[in-house]
Amino acid sequence: MSAPDVSCVITPGPGGAAALRTSVESVLDQSLRAVEALVVLPSGTDAPVRAAAGAYAGRFPDRVRVLDTDAPGDVPAVARNAGLSAARGTYVLVLGDGERLRRHACRTLWEAGERTGAELVAGCWSRLTEDGTKEQEPPWQQALFPRSRVVTKLTDAPELVVRDALVTGFCLRRAALERFGARYDEDLGPSESVFGPRVALSVGRIALVRRRIVSGRAAAEPGRDLAGRVEAHRRIRDLLEARGAGALREERERAFPLDRLVALVHVFPTLPAAERDRLAATAARVLPGCVPDPALLTLPPVERVGVRLLERGDADGVLGAAYALRRRGSVASPLVVTDGGRVRWRDGEADPALDVTGLGHQHSAFGELRLMNRLTRYQAEGGRVLLEGRLVLPGHTGPGPAATARLEFRVRDGERAVRLPVGELRRDATGISWRARADLTRLLRPLGVRDTLWDARMIVDDGPVHAVSDLFAPHGLVGPADRSPARPRLGLLAGDTWQPYVTLKDHLAFRLEAHRRPARTVRRAVHYATHFRPARKARLLLRALGRRRDRLRSRAFKTSVYHSWFLRLPVRRGSAVFESHMGTCYGDSPRAVHQEVRRRGLPLRCVWSYDRSQDGFPAGEPLVRRWSWRYLWELARAEYWIDNQGFPQRLRKPSGTTYLQTWHGSAYKRMGFDETRVRMANAPRRELLQQAVHRFDHFLVRSEHDVHTLAHAYRLPERTLLRTGYPRNDVLFAARARDGAEGRLPRGPLAERLGLDDHRQVVLYAPTFRGGPGRRGRRRLPLDVARFAERFGDRYTLLVRAHYLEAANLPACPPGTVVDVSDHHDTAELLVLADALITDYSSIMFDYALLDRPVVLFAPDLDAYAAERGSYFDLREKAPGPVAETEDELFEVFDRLKAADTGFQAERTAFAREFGGYDRGDAARAVVDAVFARHLSRTTRTTDPGEDRR
Numbered sequence: 001m002s003a004p005d006v007s008c009v010i011t012p013g014p015g016g017a018a019a020l021r022t023s024v025e026s027v028l029d030q031s032l033r034a035v036e037a038l039v040v041l042p043s044g045t046d047a048p049v050r051a052a053a054g055a056y057a058g059r060f061p062d063r064v065r066v067l068d069t070d071a072p073g074d075v076p077a078v079a080r081n082a083g084l085s086a087a088r089g090t091y092v093l094v095l096g097d098g099e100r101l102r103r104h105a106c107r108t109l110w111e112a113g114e115r116t117g118a119e120l121v122a123g124c125w126s127r128l129t130e131d132g133t134k135e136q137e138p139p140w141q142q143a144l145f146p147r148s149r150v151v152t153k154l155t156d157a158p159e160l161v162v163r164d165a166l167v168t169g170f171c172l173r174r175a176a177l178e179r180f181g182a183r184y185d186e187d188l189g190p191s192e193s194v195f196g197p198r199v200a201l202s203v204g205r206i207a208l209v210r211r212r213i214v215s216g217r218a219a220a221e222p223g224r225d226l227a228g229r230v231e232a233h234r235r236i237r238d239l240l241e242a243r244g245a246g247a248l249r250e251e252r253e254r255a256f257p258l259d260r261l262v263a264l265v266h267v268f269p270t271l272p273a274a275e276r277d278r279l280a281a282t283a284a285r286v287l288p289g290c291v292p293d294p295a296l297l298t299l300p301p302v303e304r305v306g307v308r309l310l311e312r313g314d315a316d317g318v319l320g321a322a323y324a325l326r327r328r329g330s331v332a333s334p335l336v337v338t339d340g341g342r343v344r345w346r347d348g349e350a351d352p353a354l355d356v357t358g359l360g361h362q363h364s365a366f367g368e369l370r371l372m373n374r375l376t377r378y379q380a381e382g383g384r385v386l387l388e389g390r391l392v393l394p395g396h397t398g399p400g401p402a403a404t405a406r407l408e409f410r411v412r413d414g415e416r417a418v419r420l421p422v423g424e425l426r427r428d429a430t431g432i433s434w435r436a437r438a439d440l441t442r443l444l445r446p447l448g449v450r451d452t453l454w455d456a457r458m459i460v461d462d463g464p465v466h467a468v469s470d471l472f473a474p475h476g477l478v479g480p481a482d483r484s485p486a487r488p489r490l491g492l493l494a495g496d497t498w499q500p501y502v503t504l505k506d507h508l509a510f511r512l513e514a515h516r517r518p519a520r521t522v523r524r525a526v527h528y529a530t531h532f533r534p535a536r537k538a539r540l541l542l543r544a545l546g547r548r549r550d551r552l553r554s555r556a557f558k559t560s561v562y563h564s565w566f567l568r569l570p571v572r573r574g575s576a577v578f579e580s581h582m583g584t585c586y587g588d589s590p591r592a593v594h595q596e597v598r599r600r601g602l603p604l605r606c607v608w609s610y611d612r613s614q615d616g617f618p619a620g621e622p623l624v625r626r627w628s629w630r631y632l633w634e635l636a637r638a639e640y641w642i643d644n645q646g647f648p649q650r651l652r653k654p655s656g657t658t659y660l661q662t663w664h665g666s667a668y669k670r671m672g673f674d675e676t677r678v679r680m681a682n683a684p685r686r687e688l689l690q691q692a693v694h695r696f697d698h699f700l701v702r703s704e705h706d707v708h709t710l711a712h713a714y715r716l717p718e719r720t721l722l723r724t725g726y727p728r729n730d731v732l733f734a735a736r737a738r739d740g741a742e743g744r745l746p747r748g749p750l751a752e753r754l755g756l757d758d759h760r761q762v763v764l765y766a767p768t769f770r771g772g773p774g775r776r777g778r779r780r781l782p783l784d785v786a787r788f789a790e791r792f793g794d795r796y797t798l799l800v801r802a803h804y805l806e807a808a809n810l811p812a813c814p815p816g817t818v819v820d821v822s823d824h825h826d827t828a829e830l831l832v833l834a835d836a837l838i839t840d841y842s843s844i845m846f847d848y849a850l851l852d853r854p855v856v857l858f859a860p861d862l863d864a865y866a867a868e869r870g871s872y873f874d875l876r877e878k879a880p881g882p883v884a885e886t887e888d889e890l891f892e893v894f895d896r897l898k899a900a901d902t903g904f905q906a907e908r909t910a911f912a913r914e915f916g917g918y919d920r921g922d923a924a925r926a927v928v929d930a931v932f933a934r935h936l937s938r939t940t941r942t943t944d945p946g947e948d949r950r
Contacts, residue, residue, distance in 0.1 A: 005034040006106045006171060007089030011079040012041065013097025017048040022216065024056050026100035028063060032107035037064045040083040042071040077184035077191040084177060084184075091121070093171040096192070098216050099125075105213040109171045112207040116150045119176035119203040122160070123213035125169035130219050137212070138163070145210045152205055154248060160206070161240060162251045163259065166196020169213040176203055185235070189228035197236050201243055222264035223271065223279050229260055230286045253295040257307045261291070262299070265306035268322040269506045272476045276315045284313025293353065301356040305333075305345050308353040317346075320392075323372050323472055326506060332372040334430035335394040337362055358786060360812025366397040366467055373458055373469035375508055378500065380482045383441030389471060391432040391460070398427075399462035406461070407436050409444055409510070412453040418443055422458065434458070440484045440498050444510065448494025452512035455503075470507035478502065486512055493522040558632055559650050566636035571656035574935065575605045576640035579647060581664065583611035583626040586618060587826035588644045589662035589700065589923075592727030594618070596924035602935045607634045609643075616825040640931070641695075649692040660931050661696040662727065665843025666706055666915050670870035672713030690715065698722050698931055702729075702846075703917040709872050724926040725919035728828050732850045733921030735832040739851075750829055754819055756797055763894075764834035766801040766827075767858075768842035782840065782860055784887060785818050786811040791891055793817035801830060803842075836897060838890070841865060845880060849912040850919060854901040855881035858890050880904065880911035 008027045012020050020039070027037040039053045056064040067086050071078035080094055091113060095101070109121045124145055126135040144159040151157045159165050172182070180202045184191040200206060233256045240249040268276060288311060296304055306321035320332035335356065336344045343362050345354040361369060377388035387407070405422040420443060424435040444454060460467040478500040488494040495512040496519045503509050514523045529535060551557055576597075580590045586608065597604055607622045609631060614623050624631040627648070638657055641647055644664040653659055672678060672693070678686065693714040701707055702725045711721055745758055756762060767782055781800070788798055793814050800810060802822040810820050821830055831837070831847060836854040839845050840862075845855055857879055859865070866875070876883050881904045884890035893900045929936065 002034075004036040004089040005032060005110050006030075006036070006091045006093055007087035007174070008035060008037050008101070008106075009080060009083030009087060009092065009094045010037055010039050011076050011083065011097070012039075012045060012049045012053075013076065015098040016046065017052040019098035020049055020052050022098055022100050023095045024053075024064065026102075027095075027106075028056075028060060029103055030101060030106045031104050032110055035063070035106045036089060038067060038083050038087055039064065040067045040069060040071075040079040040086075042069055042075075042079045044072070075186060077186045077188065080191075081183045081186065084182075087174060090174060091171040092174050092177055094168070094192075095214070096168055096217060098218060099168055099214050100216045101214060102212055104211075106171075108209055108211050109213065112148070112209050113171070113173060116205060116207045118150060118205040118207035119173045120170060120199060120205075121207040121209065122166060122170035123209045123211050125167075125214040125217060126212060127217035128219040132219060135215055141165070145208055148207075148209045148211075150205060150207050154200060154245065157206065157208060158248055158251055160200045161197040161236065161245075161248055162255045164193050164196075166200060167192045168217055170196065172199055172203075188232060188235075189225045190232050193229070193232040194235050194239075198239060201239065201245075220263065222260065222267050223275065226264070226279060226282050227286045230290055233260070233290065250295065253292055254298050257291045257296060257299060258303065261287075261307045261310060262303045262325075265303070265310060265318055265322050266325050268318050269326065269472075270475050273474065276319065276474075280310065280313045280315035280318060283310045287311040296353055301358050304353050305356065308351065319474060320372060320374075323374075323506070327370065330370040330372055331361055331392055331394050334392060335361055335396065337396050358811070360786060361394055362396055363812045363814050364397075365465075366393075366399055366462065367465035369394065369397070369467070371467060371469050372472055375471045375473045375477060378473070378478050378482055378508075380484050380500075383439050383484050385438050385440055385484060386435070387438065387471075388433070388435045389458070391434065391458070391469060393427075393431045395430070399432075399460055399465070399467070401427075403460055403462040405432075405434060406459050407438065408457050408459055409454045410457070411446070411451045412455055412509070414451060416451065419459075432460070440510070441487055444486065444498065446486075446488050446495075446512055448488030448490040448512065452495065454510045456508045456510070470505075472506055473502045473508045474506070475502050478508070483513075483515070488512065492516070493519055495519055555627060555648075558627065558629065559648075562632045562636060562651060566632055567652065567654055569637055571639050571654055572605070572637045573639055574603055575607070575634070575638045576642060577607045577609060577624075577634050577638045579609040579626070579641075579643035579645070582645050583609045585825040586616050587728075587828070588664060589726050589728040590642050590644055591826060592730060592828075592924045593642055593660070593662065593927055596727065596928050597932065600928065600936075602928070602932055604640075604932070604935060607638070646692060647695075649688055652691075653695040658697045658931065659695050660698045660700075660927070662700045662927075663706075663710065666702060666846040667709040667713070668841050668843065668871055668873070668875065669865075670713070670872065671710060673715060674709075674713040674870065676870065696720050698927075700724060700726060700923075700927065702726050702919050703915050705872075705915050722927065722930055723918045724930070725916065725923040726847070727924035727927055728826075729847055729850055729916070729919045730921050730924050731828045731832060732847060733919070736851055744835070747833060750833055754799070754821065755816065756819075756833075757816060760795060760797045760816070761835040762799060762833055763796045763836045763838060764799045764801060764821075764830055764848075765838040766803075766830075766842055766844050767840050768803060781809075783838070783858055783890070786813055787887065788891075789813040789817035792894055796836075796894070799830060799834065801827065836901075841871075841875070846911075846915045849880045849908050850916055852905075852908060852912070854897055855879075855904075855908065856890065856893050856897075856900075857881060857883045858887075859883060860885055860887075878907075878911060878914075880908040 010020065010023045024037050024039065027035055041050060041053060053066045057066045067082060069079060069082045071082060084092060091110060108123065112118065113121045124137055124141050126137045128135055140159055140163050144157055144165055154161055180199070182195065182199050182202065184195050188194065237249050237252055240252060264279070291307060291311070296307060299307065302321060302324045306318055306325060309317035309321055324330050324332040333345045336346065338344065342355055343357040345356050371392050373389055373391045375387065375389045377386065379386040405425055406419045407422060408417050408419045410417040420436065420438055422434050422436045426433045446452060457468060457470045482500050484498040486495055486498045495514050497513045497515045499511045499513045501509060501511060514520045578590045578594055580586060580588045594606055597606065607624055608617050609626050610617055610623055611626050617623055624634050635641065635647065635651060636654055641653065641657055641659040642662065644662045678689065693716065696716065697720060699711065699716050699720045700722050701711065707721060747756060747758065765783060785798055785800060797816060798818045799821045800818060810818060824830060827844065831851065836856065837845065837848045838856050838858050840857060840859045845857070848855055857875065859875065862875065862885060882893045882900050884893055
């Protein structure tokens, strides 16, 4: 018989016969037919496993071989080595317990190997999540497999040896396997971690395919065989050192604690106390010297602390670090502030690994901090329960001596709560120990239907300050034996027992259960009544009605009603709908136009659209929520549409409506039909965009640059262009004139509301939106604002303005150094306030240049951004200020900001002239004159002498 193309070595494991069948079936289902499954059975293999393997060999004698060995069953490396020796295929692949090949996996690997001549071919793999319901790929695989490629140097694909990439999902040419004599280490449990890197360091060419090869790998168990994992890491590290790959060894030393040890710290609260103690003792024995301090110090603060405490075998300390990991921003240790202003995880520790200054907890007061409140004892005696715990205090702040505390039990997803005072509080230098007794039977009186889950927390009252903390309970602290009797208001038939348990978020909660026969009988009857056929049909009917209701509320249905009925209504003369940034704020040019309309007394009924909150919108004006029925009604009847972004694309403009598009900035990146993603879109999407921009009757431009870029990109006819400049920039001209006449100080009421000091200069940081369609949410800022505050906090206050489609996650910083102004409605007010601007590719730089103040462009991804999005000009060539591509370069600029800015005054003037040539400070007046001329003449008539103004 001819040799197969691929031999798949399969060894049974804890999954037993079911896992073996899964793996063998995936081999038999391969689209490449010349594939064999080589099942290696160690001595002592269970009878069901032997029977399953024998059945496959009997049914598929040409494709399934069974190899009996005398290898011990608890050492999989011995059985795998036997399989490698017996394999006959051109390529050899090893599958772990329960792992399954994707249908085209072997064909993908074989074709890549034959095409490239590679001796090792690797692809992606996925593993089960902890609950076993889903699968996910390790996040670092995105960097390893950006595309299919061939590498001849491991420095081009460091993840192959830095991470555990080659534990599955790869095949090796058998000729190379025999030449190198590569085998699994039989004295090591996780031997697959060492085998892959050793082979990768031996072969010459490695083919990487961006296809998933293996699924169903067992979920990661961070605490399993910790000593073996550490030893495997040591062997790989020593191997890299012996091969002269010092850079890869250092990278491996940085990745190992993050992949293995931090993951172990993270799951610490879910382990029983005995298991936590055992793992801590093992770690103290095997970890010292495993993670060098330079590698450890590259980890974030809490991760670094957790690894260090694990290395020391401090089980309680690791538990606190785990709490801080699982609840970001929490204080889980009595922090100590040193004389030098550094913050340590605990007192008496000068270890730099325990320095947590970067967390910024020292800048927050009691009541602002999230403190770990660890439940240390739970004892139930009938309905009466004794609870003891300890609340961590950070050291630099805390409640006064007259503080009191109370326990609160709150219905989950409800408003009802009951409270009782904490009877005993004992404060010391590092925290507050407390004790409380509660009669759960009398205290918690649920109805028994929708209020069966209750969460517990503690509130410390110190005058007007209240500190709220959940009760952190390590798993295993409470169990079935700690139940208490319950008395629901509907009677014992609704439930009879309070069962305490630990939630997935590690805090104490109570569940109403039925343990006695009457309550269990009622529960079964209710379950039957709600699950037999009529009830199932009723539920299906309710779901169908719910779907119908959702369709009636959907935008598609609203759009159809708008077009079918609302557009038949007559236009209401003098009605205008304003919208700024899709309803997120009352600002930008629509605000300036609205204020000019009101200043001049035009008889217009102005309606403003809002997206989520009405806060900040003008009082006295009608407000409508975006996409509400009222919103569609107002749009259908409005004589004017005014916005700066775009009313919903699919809504047609009424025939008698004038659409004023003020737009929201000049273009650096390519827009509209100049964008690659738009050009590559299908014809209906491009047509939808074209129909949307054809609604514009007026489009504001501020320079000929806008004409050549924006107008061209959106295919706007010349007649729609208004060369007036942007109304939003009128305040900038007024501010510049005021600066020349009166100076910038005092700053005004906005600075007072933001708490800005006159002795610090104000720097506005406003990065652009880096996402795409549908990509919104919180994201990390390109600039490390905490580092900026640490460096320049005594000289500058940094105002952070996130893009309106995003939200910034800001670290805690010293008071007065960093202020989040993302929710402020009008950006122009912030520009007037700022003494300097930091931005990247945002159009805000075109506006700020009009003030003739310093502009610094922080663009760490300038080349990549320009290549991905495309640009209309070279930013470095025309920049109105220094272009910094690293934080160090940015800091150098701010160290000598005045001198650096002096060399860019001429460039900034030219920049403002080129990109804001039509901005002259009177744009709002010019726009109102051009668009609302009919109402201006009417205003003139009503204000003549002898006529009453209406």
